[in-house]
Amino acid sequence: MCRRIFKEQTTEKGDVPFYKIGTFGGQADAYISKELFEEYKDKYSYPQKGDILISASGSIGRTVEFTGENEYFQDSNIVWLNHDERLDNSFLKCFYSVVKWAGIEGGTIKRLYNDNILNTLICMPKIEEQQKIGAFFKQLDNLITLHQRE
Numbered sequence: 001m002c003r004r005i006f007k008e009q010t011t012e013k014g015d016v017p018f019y020k021i022g023t024f025g026g027q028a029d030a031y032i033s034k035e036l037f038e039e040y041k042d043k044y045s046y047p048q049k050g051d052i053l054i055s056a057s058g059s060i061g062r063t064v065e066f067t068g069e070n071e072y073f074q075d076s077n078i079v080w081l082n083h084d085e086r087l088d089n090s091f092l093k094c095f096y097s098v099v100k101w102a103g104i105e106g107g108t109i110k111r112l113y114n115d116n117i118l119n120t121l122i123c124m125p126k127i128e129e130q131q132k133i134g135a136f137f138k139q140l141d142n143l144i145t146l147h148q149r150e
Contacts, residue, residue: 003044004075005032012071016070019056021077025064028071037072051080052093056112060104063096065089081117089126091135097123097137 010018023029040046047053049068054061055079061082066080081092099120103109124130 002046002073002075002078003040003115005036005040005072006011007034009036016072018072018074019078020074021055021059024053024055024078032072036069037070040072045082047080050089051082051097052089053078054096054112057110060101060110060112061094061096061099065093070139074140079112079114085123086127087124088130088134090138091124091130091146092122092134101125107117 005018010032012030012104015034016037017028018030018032019028020030026041037084048064049066051066053066053073055063055077056079083092095109099113101116101120104112117139125133
């Protein structure tokens with residue numbers, strides 16, 4: 001997770017888009033300074049290009065592939081799984097779209113905690129098969145988007 005950004009550290013226009021849970025996967029409505037971004041990116045956890053970010057509050061399970069652009073994300077509400085080469089990101093994105101999270105807590109607003117993610121079993125085929133599955137569903141998503149635009 002990224003380091004917490006406070007409201008007074010954001011502006012309506014600026015250098016680096018800051019995504020909150022409500023703007024995650026859409027258009028940022030807040031920004032942080034380049035200096036703050038660089039400081040926090042160096043000091044704290046930050047996703048790598050291609051990592052799959054997941055919403056952990058509100059609309060649980062919404063996923064976005066991190067593009068590697070300079071952007072920052074709301075702490076604890078947007079998380080990602082740091083993993084090794086045994087798990088392909090495109091496969092992980094597919095998995096997140098169908099997983100039924102156990103033990104989700106909260107009243108009106110549900111929360112996905114680290115333990116929910118870490119204790120979820122992922123049946124992992126060989127990496128080559130994961131890549132094929134991920135590519136297939138990405139192609140399917142692109143086709144659906146194309147048809148929706150028509």
